[in-house]
Amino acid sequence: MxxxxxxxxxxxxxxxxxxxxxxxxxxxxxxxxxxxxxxxxxxxxxxxxxxxxxxxxxLHTCMDELLSEVKNVIVQCPINMNPFSISKLETVMQAILEHISRNTSFYQAMLIQENRIHPFREKMENIIKEKLNEGGNPAAGKSSFVISKELLLEYLVSSFMGVIIWWIKNDQPLPASEVSSQFSRLVAYGRLNVAGIE
Amino acid sequence: MxxxxxxxxxxxxxxxxxxxxxxxxxxxxxxxxxxxxxxxxxxxxxxxxxxxxxxxxxLHTCMDELLSEVKNVIVQCPINMNPFSISKLETVMQAILEHISRNTSFYQAMLIQENRIHPFREKMENIIKEKLNEGGNPAAGKSSFVISKELLLEYLVSSFMGVIIWWIKNDQPLPASEVSSQFSRLVAYGRLNVAGIE
DNA sequence: ATAAATAATGAACATTATGTTGTTTATTCA
DNA sequence: TGAATAAACAACATAATGTTCATTATTTAT
Known part of the structure; x- marks a missing residue:
């Protein structure tokens, strides 16, 4: 006691x-x-x-503390992801971004600092960026296919984190609501429909 | 001389x-x-x-060598990303995946090993995964919006790398062609159209 | 308010890794 | 084969780690 x-x-x-x-x-x-x-x-x-x-x-003690906060934030979202919906995804992302806003310095320390082999990922991304950046506008299309579930999950998570890190790194250039809205639309409808021409 | x-x-x-x-x-x-x-x-x-x-x-010398090879692979793709098209994205990704296949041990050493604060990203991703993983099937929809160009780029690159790392980590569970095809379809048409019902 | 408990200090020490400087030996090149 | 030089070998200074033990200071609980 x-x-x-x-x-x-x-x-x-x-x-x-x-x-x-x-x-x-x-x-x-x-x-x-x-x-x-x-x-x-x-x-x-x-x-x-x-x-x-x-x-x-x-380090790990600090990380675990922060992460348990994130967990809390996610749990407190009164939302169950099954069935999946875009508005739910948007809500969760916004909650996380707002949590980050409240702990900026922590997240900057944890996610932005260069470290070890991690810079390799960055460098490699930069190279791919160079290529992708050539891209202007897309062409249209539409259909239904089989997609590996694991691949899809990985796709979602990594883009999610990527956008978050981008947002932190750039000192939150857009409001959390805007970022999560754009992100979820991208996820939902794809680059062609959302960012491209019709 | x-x-x-x-x-x-x-x-x-x-x-x-x-x-x-x-x-x-x-x-x-x-x-x-x-x-x-x-x-x-x-x-x-x-x-x-x-x-x-x-x-x-x-470390950096090794990384730079590897990365210059990647650069070569990308350059040798007889493709200019402007205008952007999904089949181009697919071609580039497939080329990179095949290059990785030829240098598996290098990439495993560089991208898979745990290191420093990087595990934080992983842990955080796992938490988000948990939430996203609840998701089953989506609902439909369609429209056209304004998306931040930077956000879009970050979205693309990070999902690109995420899928690549996933692919390496899991010992290339799908052929390179299949991964790049699924990825580019996801990017193009979005989760709803590609992976969902409708 | 005081005594007991215990956290923090300070100094010392063994250990390990780093990076440098010479000298000597062996290999490569031309 | 001889000159050039890479590699080996030994020694050293420096710095950080993690541990120990006795002493001092602060907090807690009576």
Missing amino acids: NKKVDLRILRTKQSIRKAFYELIQEKGYEAITIQDIADRAVINRNTFYLHYENKPDL | NKKVDLRILRTKQSIRKAFYELIQEKGYEAITIQDIADRAVINRNTFYLHYENKPDL
């Missing part, structure tokens, strides 16, 4: 988190040393090890 | 690359030490520094 948390622990943990997020944005995760964190948080390096095993441990 | 490359250099560089790719797949980029690479390549640790500044330098 006794659930009091020692104030010192609370204070220390808060300082560490704050220092950590700041440092990630300043120099990137990899470059951070425990001493950096200790200095910034104004604690002894030893004290860090009293609360976290090491740097990855701290 | 004299462009002979010393065989010793060639041999050493090859061993280093080979060792590096193997080690990435075995223990992940972060965990690798220069000594690991030297041991595996059967060279002196010092020799490593004769050819690369440090671990990131080696």
Whole structure:
């Protein structure tokens, strides 16, 4: 029953988190040393090890906290995705974007910073971008086909995340409602119908 | 004019690359030490520094080589994306997938290995997946709207990469032609028309 | 308000990886 | 075969990690 948390622990943990997020944005995760964190948080390096095993441990703890918030946001959407509908997709995305808006610095630290092999993905995307960017307007067409369910899911999720990251990276150039509306229309009707000519 | 490359250099560089790719797949980029690479390549640790500044330098050199190959593949597609068309998109994607097929181990090392904050993206995607996965079948609809060009580009690229990574991760469960065909249809006509009822 | 509990400090230490500098040995090139 | 140079070998300075232990300070609970 006794659930009091020692104030010192609370204070220390808060300082560490704050220092950590700041440092990630300043120099990137990899470059951070425990001493950096200790200095910034104004604690002894030893004290860090009293609360976290090491740097990855701290990282994962922070991530899990953030992600449980996301989970909450999604759960609190009074919506069940079965049957699937575009307006539901739109609602969920908007909720997530608004949640991100409330925690901008966290998400910038987690999703925008360059890190390891991840830049490879970026570089590769840039190359593909170059090619796709040549594209102007599409031609029309219409039909019904078999699509791998897994492929479709992957398609949805990655475009979802892609748009989110784009939105964060560009300091939210559009309102959350607009982004989620455009996104869901793209998903629903496709590039030809939505963005192209008729 | 004299462009002979010393065989010793060639041999050493090859061993280093080979060792590096193997080690990435075995223990992940972060965990690798220069000594690991030297041991595996059967060279002196010092020799490593004769050819690369440090671990990131080696990584980026490897990445750049691979990426220039991708660039080649894309350029060699005798296709200009302007005007945009779905069959062009399909052709380009198929070319890239086939290129990946020819260099599977490289791409697995580069795109699949877990690394740093990147797992955050994965975790977050999983949460969104959970929600989206509830979805069954869609309803119909049709119209024409304004879509942010940047958002559209980001949408395309990230879904493109997402499908590619999915394909690699799952050991190419479908032929390259099938994946690119399904993908481009999704892009063109949207989830409702392609994957849905109607 | 005070005593007991415990968090934080400070210093020391072993360990491991990095990156550098010479010197020596072996291989390649011409 | 001799000159050039890559690779090996050894030694070193530096920096970060993670652990230990005694001491100090703060918080909690009585």
